[in-house]
Amino acid sequence: MSPAHMPNLPAGRRLQSSRAFTLVELLVVIAIIATLIGLLLPAVQSAREAARRCKCQNNVAQLGLALHSYEFAYEAFPPGVTGDTGPIRNLAEGKHVGWIIRLLPFMEENSLDHRFTPEDGVYAASNVRVRDAGISVLECPSSSASSFYQPNGDPRVAVSSYVGCHHDVEAPIDADNHGMLFLDSRVRFSDILDGSSHTLLISEKRGSEGDLGWPSGTRATLRNTSPFPKRDPNKRFSHDDPAPEDPLFVGGFGSDHAGNLVVAGLADGAIRSISRDISPDVLRQLGHRADGEIPASDY
Numbered sequence: 543m544s545p546a547h548m549p550n551l552p553a554g555r556r557l558q559s560s561r562a563f564t565l566v567e568l569l570v571v572i573a574i575i576a577t578l579i580g581l582l583l584p585a586v587q588s589a590r591e592a593a594r595r596c597k598c599q600n601n602v603a604q605l606g607l608a609l610h611s612y613e614f615a616y617e618a619f620p621p622g623v624t625g626d627t628g629p630i631r632n633l634a635e636g637k638h639v640g641w642i643i644r645l646l647p648f649m650e651e652n653s654l655d656h657r658f659t660p661e662d663g664v665y666a667a668s669n670v671r672v673r674d675a676g677i678s679v680l681e682c683p684s685s686s687a688s689s690f691y692q693p694n695g696d697p698r699v700a701v702s703s704y705v706g707c708h709h710d711v712e713a714p715i716d717a718d719n720h721g722m723l724f725l726d727s728r729v730r731f732s733d734i735l736d737g738s739s740h741t742l743l744i745s746e747k748r749g750s751e752g753d754l755g756w757p758s759g760t761r762a763t764l765r766n767t768s769p770f771p772k773r774d775p776n777k778r779f780s781h782d783d784p785a786p787e788d789p790l791f792v793g794g795f796g797s798d799h800a801g802n803l804v805v806a807g808l809a810d811g812a813i814r815s816i817s818r819d820i821s822p823d824v825l826r827q828l829g830h831r832a833d834g835e836i837p838a839s840d841y
Contacts, residue, residue, distance in 0.1 A: 622723030623759025629714030640759030767829025
């Protein structure tokens with residue numbers, strides 16, 4: 543219809559008609575927005591995971607600094623666990639005073655340190671308040687496990703995402719282990735014959751059922767460099783361990799980070815991201831402080 547034959551409509555009504563959208567146009571706009579959101583979400587998730595991994599690396603660095611401060615004060619790294627004869631069993635029995643307890647004064651956690659009674663043991667009623675206390679530097683933001691875990695209906699305990707290296711192969715926690723933190727250990731820098739830059743000190747673990755809490759010097763805070771277990775992202779806990787019900791079983795490291803990486807701290811204080819596809823031989827070498835082998839560099 544030509545302008546000459548258009549009805550005499552008010553200017554406002556003619557303007558309103560020219561601005562209307564058809565259903566097809568609305569659908570096209572919605573489709574475009576949905577496509578843009580689909581492209582943006584992976585980038586947002588990637589940025590969030592990068593931030594979480596950065597926070598995890600900072601946590602490992604803080605723990606490494608506390609361990610080195612302890613070593614500077616006592617001329618040796620703290621024992622992985624004390625108060626029991628070996629081998630250590632993953633049971634709430636005995637004293638099991640773990641290495642993190644020793645670090646409390648070096649982590650600005652003096653109130654927890656003053657409350658803890660080591661001669662009573664980790665599981666004593668006098669130390670329940672300490673076991674129940676969460677410490678933010680022990681919590682990886684990517685971990686699928688809750689900071690608090692309640693095994694078998696017992697009082698809840700605060701858990702740690704970070705563990706020390708007690709041995710280079712799967713074996714019970716004992717006084718003859720080859721790692722940095724084990725039963726009654728007192729490792730000096732002079733004992734690290736392979737070099738502190740080639741020896742693993744601490745790393746991450748996935749949440750596991752039966753976790754006895756961060757004060758406990760059991761598999762709750764000590765692991766070895768046995769091959770990484772298969773990771774099922776749909777499982778909250780690492781049931782992939784071959785024998786989690788065995789109290790002498792310790793298990794290896796692991797994480798819930800995207801990108802197949804596990805954050806680790808070396809004995810020299812360096813922070814590394816280790817691929818879960820690392821050669822088992824190289825991983826074992828990192829767990830042995832004095833195996834005499836040529837240090838590996840491909841990790």
